[in-house]
Amino acid sequence: MIKASLRGLLQRKLRLALAVIAIVLSVGFLSGSMVLSDTLNARFAGLFATINENVAVQVQPTKESDNGERVLLSAAELEKMSKVDGVDKASGEVSGQGVVPFQSDTGDEVTTQTTIAAGTDGRDPLGLVELREGDWPHSADEVAISANTAKLAKVKRGEQLKIFVPQLGEPKNYRVSGIVGYSGGRDSLAGEALILFELGHAQEMFYGKRDVFANASFSAKDGVTHEELKKRIEAQLPAGFKALTGEEVTEQQSNVLGDQFSVFQIILTAFAIIAAFVGIFLIYNTFNIIVAQRSRELALLRAMGAGWGQVVGSVMLEALIVGGVGATLGLALGAGVGALVERMLTSGIGLGIESAGIVLSPWAVLWSYAMGILVTVIAAFVPAIKASSVPPVAAMREVVRPDKSLVGLTITGSCFLVPGLALVALPLLASVPQSTLILAAGLGLVFIGVMLLSPMLAKPVVRLLGYLVGWGQAGKLGVRNSLRNPRRTAVTAISLMIGVTLISAAATVTESFKTSLENDIGRYDVAIIVLGPNTAPPDGRTGYNPTAMDKVSQLPGVTDVASWHITLNGALGGQPYPGLAATDVAVAQRMWKMETIEGRLGKLSPNEFVIDDNLAKDRGWKVGEKVKVRIEAVERDYTLVGIYKATPTVSGPLLAEAAVDDFAGGLAYQGFVSVSQGTDVAATVASVDKIMSDYPGVTVGDMSAFLKQFNQIFDFLLRAITFLLGVALIIALLGILNTLLLSIVERTRELGLVRAIGLSRGAVVRMVGVESILIAVFGCLLGLVVGVGSGAALSQALIEADFMTTIVLPWTNLIAYVVTAILFGVFAAVVPALRAAFLNVLDAIAYE
Amino acid sequence: MTMTPAARAVEVWKVYGTGEAQVQALRGVSAEFERGKYTAIMGPSGSGKSTLMHCLAGLDTVNAGTVYIGETQVTGLGDAGLTKLRREKVGFIFQQFNLLPTLTAAENITLPLAIAGRQPDKAWYDTVILTVGLGDRLHHRPSELSGGQQQRVACARALVSRPEVIFADEPTGNLDSRSGTDVLNFLRDSVRQHGQTIVMVTHDPNAASYADRVVFLADGEIVDEILSPTADSVLDRMKKLDRNA
Numbered sequence A: 001m002i003k004a005s006l007r008g009l010l011q012r013k014l015r016l017a018l019a020v021i022a023i024v025l026s027v028g029f030l031s032g033s034m035v036l037s038d039t040l041n042a043r044f045a046g047l048f049a050t051i052n053e054n055v056a057v058q059v060q061p062t063k064e065s066d067n068g069e070r071v072l073l074s075a076a077e078l079e080k081m082s083k084v085d086g087v088d089k090a091s092g093e094v095s096g097q098g099v100v101p102f103q104s105d106t107g108d109e110v111t112t113q114t115t116i117a118a119g120t121d122g123r124d125p126l127g128l129v130e131l132r133e134g135d136w137p138h139s140a141d142e143v144a145i146s147a148n149t150a151k152l153a154k155v156k157r158g159e160q161l162k163i164f165v166p167q168l169g170e171p172k173n174y175r176v177s178g179i180v181g182y183s184g185g186r187d188s189l190a191g192e193a194l195i196l197f198e199l200g201h202a203q204e205m206f207y208g209k210r211d212v213f214a215n216a217s218f219s220a221k222d223g224v225t226h227e228e229l230k231k232r233i234e235a236q237l238p239a240g241f242k243a244l245t246g247e248e249v250t251e252q253q254s255n256v257l258g259d260q261f262s263v264f265q266i267i268l269t270a271f272a273i274i275a276a277f278v279g280i281f282l283i284y285n286t287f288n289i290i291v292a293q294r295s296r297e298l299a300l301l302r303a304m305g306a307g308w309g310q311v312v313g314s315v316m317l318e319a320l321i322v323g324g325v326g327a328t329l330g331l332a333l334g335a336g337v338g339a340l341v342e343r344m345l346t347s348g349i350g351l352g353i354e355s356a357g358i359v360l361s362p363w364a365v366l367w368s369y370a371m372g373i374l375v376t377v378i379a380a381f382v383p384a385i386k387a388s389s390v391p392p393v394a395a396m397r398e399v400v401r402p403d404k405s406l407v408g409l410t411i412t413g414s415c416f417l418v419p420g421l422a423l424v425a426l427p428l429l430a431s432v433p434q435s436t437l438i439l440a441a442g443l444g445l446v447f448i449g450v451m452l453l454s455p456m457l458a459k460p461v462v463r464l465l466g467y468l469v470g471w472g473q474a475g476k477l478g479v480r481n482s483l484r485n486p487r488r489t490a491v492t493a494i495s496l497m498i499g500v501t502l503i504s505a506a507a508t509v510t511e512s513f514k515t516s517l518e519n520d521i522g523r524y525d526v527a528i529i530v531l532g533p534n535t536a537p538p539d540g541r542t543g544y545n546p547t548a549m550d551k552v553s554q555l556p557g558v559t560d561v562a563s564w565h566i567t568l569n570g571a572l573g574g575q576p577y578p579g580l581a582a583t584d585v586a587v588a589q590r591m592w593k594m595e596t597i598e599g600r601l602g603k604l605s606p607n608e609f610v611i612d613d614n615l616a617k618d619r620g621w622k623v624g625e626k627v628k629v630r631i632e633a634v635e636r637d638y639t640l641v642g643i644y645k646a647t648p649t650v651s652g653p654l655l656a657e658a659a660v661d662d663f664a665g666g667l668a669y670q671g672f673v674s675v676s677q678g679t680d681v682a683a684t685v686a687s688v689d690k691i692m693s694d695y696p697g698v699t700v701g702d703m704s705a706f707l708k709q710f711n712q713i714f715d716f717l718l719r720a721i722t723f724l725l726g727v728a729l730i731i732a733l734l735g736i737l738n739t740l741l742l743s744i745v746e747r748t749r750e751l752g753l754v755r756a757i758g759l760s761r762g763a764v765v766r767m768v769g770v771e772s773i774l775i776a777v778f779g780c781l782l783g784l785v786v787g788v789g790s791g792a793a794l795s796q797a798l799i800e801a802d803f804m805t806t807i808v809l810p811w812t813n814l815i816a817y818v819v820t821a822i823l824f825g826v827f828a829a830v831v832p833a834l835r836a837a838f839l840n841v842l843d844a845i846a847y848e
Numbered sequence B: 001m002t003m004t005p006a007a008r009a010v011e012v013w014k015v016y017g018t019g020e021a022q023v024q025a026l027r028g029v030s031a032e033f034e035r036g037k038y039t040a041i042m043g044p045s046g047s048g049k050s051t052l053m054h055c056l057a058g059l060d061t062v063n064a065g066t067v068y069i070g071e072t073q074v075t076g077l078g079d080a081g082l083t084k085l086r087r088e089k090v091g092f093i094f095q096q097f098n099l100l101p102t103l104t105a106a107e108n109i110t111l112p113l114a115i116a117g118r119q120p121d122k123a124w125y126d127t128v129i130l131t132v133g134l135g136d137r138l139h140h141r142p143s144e145l146s147g148g149q150q151q152r153v154a155c156a157r158a159l160v161s162r163p164e165v166i167f168a169d170e171p172t173g174n175l176d177s178r179s180g181t182d183v184l185n186f187l188r189d190s191v192r193q194h195g196q197t198i199v200m201v202t203h204d205p206n207a208a209s210y211a212d213r214v215v216f217l218a219d220g221e222i223v224d225e226i227l228s229p230t231a232d233s234v235l236d237r238m239k240k241l242d243r244n245a
């Protein structure tokens, strides 16, 4: 029995190859994305292992900023810990964020991944950084910089380097006292810039007082283990601090850096899951058809006395082998591609970290095999059971399997679809809590419902489409062929539907958003926008000095200016609220045409604030309400004096300008300028840009420029989504190809017959092409309907939340998707159609 | 003016395989099949009956010799020419699997016309349908028809485009005697009443007796023929052939 099934395996090379390719592709993307992220992580871990080479123990604040307040280590506490028995050397760390050096020739900011800014007292006890030329900084006007920084900023020792420090608010010139490097002759660890300030100066700038440190690192004397030293130091720990071994620090740091990439990884994993999901359909369909086609052979085995279990067992064995081979190849493919992409990525962003080699985690292996083997075995199981339960005689006769009833599927599908639609409608019609969750659940149910209903939908839809593409007798035969097994057509189409649904939903939301923004932004009296850098989250330490706006207000034609201070480190009524803004509400009201709903807007006194109507409804606050507002570490009682109508552009809490005193820094993050009629906006933008040139990362543009920039971001997002879903679409393409090829094998004798009675080669090609196009377009239409519907529902929800104003269907995109689907159909049909057309007529008729 | 025969083979050789495994399926066969006549081809299994028919119909290529259907030289035609030939000049009936499962009986019958993009001649179509005698089963799928009914549909399909010649390879091979008789009557009527030319391969002396002429094949050569055969005369001749072999 086993011999028979193995021999059978080798005799059906084509079908076997198709099944394996299906598995390889699906498994490949999944394992590829896992290998990519594992390999990236290993590379980061390698980087931090180098940094912490000499660190036995590090003492850090327990929480970076518990209620915003920064816990610092005093010089005395550091001194006390450095006396602990077993400590060899101790080093206190002083560092600041948002420091940016400028290039000496162009005056532009240096662009790197990060700039490390630290304080030094002329020694680096732990020996990571070494002085190469010149001297350590000895005054508040000197800095030592890494060789890489010198190269990036194009400065030499003794020259002036312009540096922006957020706490100072303005750029300042420093003399480069020396050039440093890392052990092993490296100019940088990972392409970053490094600026070392004199210790006391750095402490004053970053912490506002001398003799304090953010954390401290210790090396161990010979014979003292890191764990041991950690225990000893823990006994001397000041309150609010914890001790970690060097190894733990490495892990922590690579996790932090990993987090920066984690968005990327999460996105990648999400798309890998989508691809895997599509792959499941592909594998299932392929194996399903293969086993169904063998039902005669299986019946013959049964007739010769093979038991039910033997038949099912032999099919399962076959599935196991095919799944195992496919998963292994897919894993290998994924590892290769993942490693390649990792190399391209890291060299693409100039991350000069040594590779840690390809990392193949047990999880990647496990998931690959789970996906490859499990899906294949399950896919084979259902048809194997069916095949073995057919009476041998019936299966051996030339019979057309009658259409299985779709009633069960249709009922089940409706059981998903109807409640799903209700859940989608609920949050759109009435205000309910957890509306996003309900909407998402509803959309999920609708999607499953449509999937289950698709075999039932296939007949009418494909028949209708058939009128459009089913020209001539060849076309008609193609239409009939695609209708003869609605389940098969539907399952094949679903793999395409999944990708199209997601793409068209994204396209609908972005198009609606773009149009809403465009419509909305024209209403306001704002001509020029100043935006802070997007390199760090705003908290008052990034952006521009608001005094710069005074200069802007002097420009000819400028009628109004406004500076908005924004912080993500705040809380509103006890809940963290990223996005508190402090500004002159009177000006904001003029510029943004803010509509008062309750109370008053206008100039606010200290400790007063206003919010939009959605937020007021959400929190249940009325005018006059006392609300606790925390900014950084300071919590104060604020009085709600007014409620305004939210718009897509302006929403959220606006605090009195006085609140800026509590921000981490005095920099404004956004600025707005209005001009009188007839003012040369372009010239004004240029002047404002000049005034803002001292502030790193600050961009200036007129409304249309920003709109364009926004649109570009949306377009880029949509393109990125489309690209990532491309893998899923290619798997879907392969699915169509598989189904067609297998169907053609199944219909070999029919093909011989129609050729014998006069169907030309060209007509056979057309016949297969029509079937392919019908499947592709059917899948695309299902996806479009569900996708556009979901997109519209999401947009409607966003409209309710005043993020958007209109729903716009992305017609050009939708048409492009249909055209692409047709091309997909044509493309998928090429190989099967040629195969069908060049079948030898006699062989085909005699085919068993 | 002498009428050209509906189909003609001149010194046709067909060889399968090479070297040791070589089989000479046809060894210089020459034969003519007159218009409006019903010819049966008989012979032991493996004698080359099917091969001859396939070569005559342009389904297979020959190694040497020439084949004509009417005025058209079949040997040397490309795929386009062969397709045109099949559409206009040749009809087929196979032993089994003659119908497309997705089409109804009626649709199967008109399929050759639809493929060629021709309208059925209404009167002729009605005649053919009437002769098939399927009645209301005409709009059923092949899977809902009996084997005999299916084979009659296949005959009607071959007839409907009025080809110069219909080739039938053991059309009754899969049928019981009653259904077989139906099909044979159908074929003979189409020759007698409508002047159709039919070439039929069969093993059954009784089936051969419906023909106007029987050609005997052995080892790839035509060895004998009988005009106006009866079942007995055919059986007699076959026994003789077997003894010689």
Ligand SMILES: Nc1ncnc2c1ncn2[C@@H]1O[C@H](COP(=O)(O)OP(=O)(O)OP(=O)(O)O)[C@@H](O)[C@H]1O
Residues within 6 Å of the ligand: B016, B017, B023, B024, B025, B043, B044, B045, B046, B047, B048, B049, B050, B051, B052
């Ligand atoms: N494709 C092929 N390859 C090799 N040999 C073949 C092929 N087709 C037929 N033959 C050989 O050619 C010879 C004639 O075969 P053919 O099918 O014409 O016989 P037949 O008279 O129709 O027999 P039957 O009555 O059994 O149908 C046989 O010896 C057969 O083995």
Ligand SMILES: [Mg+2]
Residues within 6 Å of the ligand: B049, B050, B051
């Ligand atoms: Mg034969």
